[in-house]
Amino acid sequence: MHNYTAIVEHCPETDLYVGYVPGFPGAHSQGATRDELQLNLQEVIGMLLEDGEPQLEAEFVGTQNFAVA
Secondary structure: OOOOOOEEEEEOOOOEEEEEOOOOOOOEEEEOOHHHHHHHHHHHHHHHHOOOOOOOOOOOOOOOOOOOO
16 A cells, blocks of 8 residues: 645636646546546556556655745
């Protein structure tokens, strides 16, 4: 079992949810709902893992809010 953190955004132009796993080349997808996106990401990552365990290029740390004047 592998656990990954995906960044999820909503595109108002297409009304789709878009997600990717930071540092995991090729681990990105989209879906009409967040549930569909999750299933699509699981499928994509499953296919990528068939080529072997990736060496992640980055690690998700968190988010940070800040203000700009």
